[in-house]
Amino acid sequence: MTTTVTPQDAPPPGAAPAKVSKRPRLPKSARAGGQLHGGPIAYAILIVFTIVSLFPLVWTAIAASRDNQRLAQTPPPFWFGSGLFDKLEIAWKDANLGEAFLNTTIVAGTSALTIVFLSTIAGFAFAKLRFRGRGALMLIVIGTMMVPPQLSVIPLYMMVAKLDWTDQLQAVIFPSLVSAFGVFFMRQYLIQALPDEIIEAARVDGASSWRVVWHVVFPAARPAMAVLGMLTFVQTWNDFMWPFLVLTQMGNPTVQVAVAGLGRGYTPDQSLIMAGALLGTLPLLLVFAIFGKQIVGGIMQGAVKG
Secondary structure, rough: OOOOOOOOOOOOOOOOOOOOOOOOOOOOHHOOOOOOOOHHHHHHHHHHHHHHHHHHHHHHHHHHHOOHHHHHOOOOOOOOOOOOHHHHHHHHHOHHHHHHHHHHHHHHHHHHHHHHHHHHHHHHHHHHHHOOOHHHHHHHHHHOOOHHHHHHHHHHHHHHHHOOOOOOHHHHHHHOOOHHHHHHHHHHHHHHOOOHHHHHHHHOOOOHHHHHHHHOOOOOOOOHHHHHHHHHHHHHHHOOHHHHHHHHOOOOOOOHHHHHHOOOOOOOOOHHHHHHHHHHHHHHHHHHHHHHHHHHHHHHHOOOOO
């Protein structure tokens, strides 16, 4: 096919040829696949935030290495003393932290596993299944998150006392087996991360509901399950009010209950309390140091959609 150029389309005689506009060249960091690099201001801000975030932990270790007389002076100490390991050893023995660590690991691990499992199943039901009253039930679940937990302390304690569970670990485990936040969190994640076509394909292949949950839902929800498990474990490990009401330091204490019994007396030993608090925090730092990279990587993998 021959294209003819009309006199109106032709450039006038003697005119310079039209220049072809070039697209602006993007910096290397802005191209597809390029790695973004922050400037000096970004690095300075990150350094400041890192120092502010680590200061409470460092100050706890510094206070644990000093005595009450030095901590009461002005200005307070800003460097370590020589008694850190001695205070840690005394706190470990006085608070019976070995048993407390074991009890807290059992409580936090059981709560994390059950909440992740039940929340994933319930979140899948609310996100992908169609049944009567789904919206009303979801509103009820969300509504329970708005009730202050302090309102349930008295009836829950009466129930525990009637079951003769006081000073036993099941008194702390059973109230934390389910989580309204976990159900809402998993529902919101599965709405976007789990396409309906995959579920329909599994149904066509003859998969039952439990097979769909095990082979389709759980693999798709793995990043969110890891995050929910980490958040639940940390929250249960740091829980103080309810374990303090139903457990005793001499019976089956958790870490927070055991640390609360340190430094009692006419003049509380603040450095001993700080040593117990430091010991109670170290396992959480260790868990995050081991699994933090995998969890963050799972979140980013689940956030990228092809």
